[in-house]
Amino acid sequence: MGFFISRYSNSEKKLWNSFILNCKNSHFMFHRDFMDYHSDRFEDFSLIIMNENNKIVTLLPGNVHKNVFYSHQGLTFGGFLMDKNIHAVDVIEIFDEVKDFLKINNIEKIIYKPVPVIYHQYPAQEDLYALFRNDAQLSRRDISSSILIEKGYNYSKSKQWSINKARKGGVSCKPIEQPSDLWGVIRAVLKENHQTSPVHSEAEIDYLKGKFPENIKAYAAFYQDEIVSACVTFESINVVHTQYLACNRLGRELRALDMLIDYVIAASSDYATIFDFGISNENNGRYLNNGLISQKESFGARAIVYDLYSVDLV
Known part of the structure; x- marks a missing residue:
């Protein structure tokens, strides 16, 4: 042609x-x-x-x-x-x-x-x-975890227990207009647990939210008016993807992140077909964080892969 x-x-x-x-x-x-x-x-x-x-x-x-x-x-x-x-x-x-x-x-x-x-x-x-x-050579494969929410989903008994514990403990969840309001928690958790920083700055994430208000959403879990857990989603036509998930020490004690994820999944099920947690790999896909993927699977999520190929031209 x-x-x-x-x-x-x-x-x-x-x-x-x-x-x-x-x-x-x-x-x-x-x-x-x-x-x-x-x-x-x-x-x-x-x-x-x-x-x-x-x-x-x-x-x-x-x-x-x-x-x-x-x-x-x-x-x-x-x-x-x-x-x-x-x-x-x-x-x-x-x-x-x-x-x-x-x-x-x-x-x-x-x-x-x-x-x-x-x-x-x-x-x-x-x-x-x-x-x-x-x-082409497959040079990297990351494993992500997704829920086909249009078909219904089931949590493990321990996950359902955690959600009930947070609810009874006084945790509440709601959408947040400005994603940067969550950056205090997200920055602190990433630094403490992974010695890293968010990919986006506060100014960048708010700029992108302004450009794509229907595609970027933010949610928080509160305890006594304090943000203890945070979630930012990137949303395409069918898929809600958790770009950021974070929970501080108090939030972990309260099981606030589990309750927040349940809240976001429920909100997403009104319009999306798939809820994607993102990858659980390190070391270019070679190391699987078993604890992290187990957490996602306890919500009913199962595997899809993100691949990377290389093609030599010389």
């Missing part, structure tokens, strides 16, 4: 955003207002692929660093964002042409993070077959 590849430019923002509204594996993180909020940290190298009729058939969010193309380092996942009418043979051809385009631009390797299947609005794994055809 023949496809035409070009680098994204700011003048094509409206075109880009219009396409992702209807592609079959869309997510609000691919909106340029989200991708560009940290553009100073990454050299954008996103690609637009058009057919011979000058119609976009797929987009590829990406950045380059040291002659490596990533899809995309600033996003949890990326990969080809595909039109519903695209065919497998098209994606195979597009992948070959993207490789040639990148090699012309002195790119030596592709690091590719496909959109996990739970975020597909329509079957969209043509890219995985193209990766196989190009001898």
